[in-house]
Amino acid sequence: MCATTRDVKPNFIISLLQSKCTRCRRGNMFQVKNPYRLKTTMRMHDTCPVCGQPLDMEPGFYYGTNMISYALAVLICVVTFFLWWAIIGFSLSDSRFFWWIGINAFLLIALQPPLMRISRTVWLAFFVKYSPNWDKGDIVSRYNVNKEHQNNW
DSSP, X not given: OOOOTTTSOOOHHHHHHTTBOTTTSOSBSBXXXXXXXXXXXXXXXXXOTTTOOBSOOSTTGGGGHHHHHHHHHHXXXXXXXXXXXXXXXXXXXXXXXXXXHHHHHHHHHHTHHXXXXXXXXXXXXXXXXXXXXXXXXXXXOOSOOOGGGTTOO
């Protein structure tokens, strides 16, 4: 017997990295898949196109993503530091440390659009958990929506 797409629970980490809805792990959260189209990087759907889960829970809901983004940036810095140390090493007699700082800064700037998207997906995952019955309509409702102030960031 073959499993259909509804029988298989999508992987949590892969869904986060692809910015999929945290409730069904199938629908795209963002209108444009390419995070490097900077004019549309943070444009999200109002609801998940697959399961209908509202993606904007309340005004200012995504302000907490700065903590997630900061943690991801620190994680990247720590990983690059240890990789640089293991592969190239650090020395006070030359400029290897400054090369690491420069490359690390470039890497953080280059990865900023995907990191912002991933941080939004992780933040939403704290409040909207995966539902195996997503196709039956058990959505997490919005807390408070003020249409007048929506998207004023």
